[in-house]
Amino acid sequence: MPLGLLKYAWKSPESMPRFFPDETPLKKHYDAVIIGGGGHGMACAYYLAKEHGLTNVAVLEKGYIGGGNTGRNTTIVRSNYLTSEGVAFYDESLKLFEDLSDEFDLNIFYSTRGHYTLAHSDSALHTMRWRAEVNKFHGIDSEVVDAAHVKKHVPYMDTNCGGHLPVMGALYHAPGSVARHDAVAWGYARGAQSYGVEIHQKTAVTDIRTVGDRVTGVQTDRGFIETPRVISMVAGSTPTVAAMVGLKTPIEIFPLQACVTEPVKPFMDTIVVSGSLHVYVSQSSRGELVMGASVDPAQLHSTRSTLDFVEGLTDQMVDLFPFTSRLKIMRQWAGMSDLTPDFAPIMGKTPIKGFYLDGGWGTWGFKATPVSGKTMAHTVATDETHHLIQPFSLDRFERFNLVGEKGAASVGH
Template sequence: MPLRLLKYAWKKSEDEPRFFPDEKPLKKAYDVVIIGGGGHGMACAYYLAKEHGITNVAVLEQGYIGGGNTGRNTTIVRSNYLTSEGVKFYDESLKLFEDLSDDFDLNIFYSTRGHFTLAHTDSAMRTMRWRAEVNKHHGIDSEVVDVETIQKEVPYMDMSCNGQHPVMGALYHAPGSVARHDAVAWGYARGAQQRGVEIHQKTRVTDIKTKGGKVVGVETDRGFVEAKKVISMVAGSTPRITEMLEIETPIEIFPLQACVTEPVKPFMDTIVVSGSLHVYVSQSSRGELVMGASVDPAELHSTRSTLDFVEGLTDQMMDLFPFTSRLKIMRQWAGMSDITPDFAPIMGKTDVEGFYLDAGWGTWGFKATPISGKTMAYTVANDTPHELIKPFSLSRYTDFKLVGEKGAASVGH
């Protein structure tokens, strides 16, 4: 037995501090209330305290920390987007991810794998070349590779795709990575609490109160709380929050499903995505194949997973990786994707003074966790949008300045 473990056996009591401190009573007033205790909400609270000295902050979560979309994604981190706005934004997020384990003093299992986005058609290859050139323009390590290169790096994949959709090439994004989603939320939450932020789980916001066009507080199932500023960071629950203030957004909610197989000996050290087949797969540190597809075709506010999803996904997976036919699906789940018409987020100030919105994350919210929290904290602290999120304002839909990110964000990964 290691000496480090043996010493605990002889101790009468363990004085190791709790990961999360005991929850405090809900106060009557806060400078900032963040609605949503997922990765984005926790990151925003962390950076408000760490970089702006704003600690009189309450994070209100109707469930538990990271229990929404943060715990219902497939953990992929990348910055190989199509637009300049998207590339710059997600590249900053990726850089922040690389240092989070040190920042938190917590292993988030960040692992750089390399990310292949497969192309099965001529039009898909044109899009890959387009994305590669945009990426290179901004110093992002992405390039178009041929079938021989893919076969060398992913020898266990059937390039003919069972004769159905032969692979013609791919966009290879070397910085593509994975991280443990729970650890990211926990790290931000613990760091925020250590700096004085309060986190209140099982606290549902039922209304947002205003006076003279300005936010004055929130009504919860535990009573009214005064607040100078309120931030909504609730992903698939966004329409419920914005309706309280009669704010119209073009967001639609679609379920996004995923699943994992039984653990097997590690063999897959890359991330493989097929934009045409709408499938993607990576292998977790525990040996599971983490797999997903595109969002469901019908709008629905639900986290129920379906047999139809598994049947469709596994059919495509077996075309790409025939040997997976022997694997058992261990569990499946769904999240609620809040999707915008141009497949880019909505971030920043609103027409209601003191109310800020972080939404429209669709299938790409986890990878934006650090930069979302950092830029929204700056925006709230200074009451002016951070430079990186100015293109993502809600007003772009009335100003006809859409971002147009569908070519790189419409696959559920």
């Protein structure tokens, strides 16, 4: 590839092939319409075309590809969940992630780091043991380690936390990784397009038309499209899209904020999460510390950032890594996370025939990108719910059959 680039040194930059082809006008009819051009939407389109031969598909995106929560998360991939349903699902995702660079012929910078979830109390350590046992039962590399192990592998950490909340141990998950989040969406998008899927950016869906209990089409700001299948993959806008077909959901929107510091030399090759301190941190390949915390305290449909967040986060971060007090914050941002009461997603069929929901991704959506695309594509193409997502149906709340994944959420909410 680098040699291949040379020939463009003597040509105009316009002659380089575009990553995505030019936009085409909307067609009148598609076999399926995916709302939301993030990682999940693109992955679903890709697997619909590749594995199920459904290529007359349009992905409609209000903004630009990967501009929503796909580009706003802290890029962590792991599968050390608490429930059997969660572990099976996220582990499949992690396996898919490992092969994506080859599959796309695009480097997604997938980097296996090792993931430490720190325990600062007896009860936290208890939950870690529980998680480790569930994980091991399902064949996942996950174990409880003591403070000395943490100290050895994360040498810059003050495991005494300034005497405030000493680290008692940690759940160590060796396959825990980070990846370039935009590249995941771009790779899936380019792959889907190569099979003939159309991606329409800057195209907002304003209504979904139904006849009886069946979807017949979507109204967009560029005209009406007939389609028998609509898949909503819009994270923070899920309540708005669900309302278009008259569905109420248990999804509440809370902003989730994150920030990065100025770049420094590599000093930490692991991912560190502390539930008690409400922080998680990893060092990016550019040297920046990527940091996040819990969701904001109250519901809000907005991506505004606050100083309160940075103050609260850095206060805790300095306890854990005292030298970070000398670093400057470079950027901060927020995404609208769609939380569910049981911290598990809502996926699959709905009471409206032809309307499929993929939402409730709260703070755990990025790591599920490949598997959610794959299982939703299966569900849409065969109209049979994929076995991995059966526990995540919308009607589980009617049956009071919740999944109970809160103990494995990265930081306390």
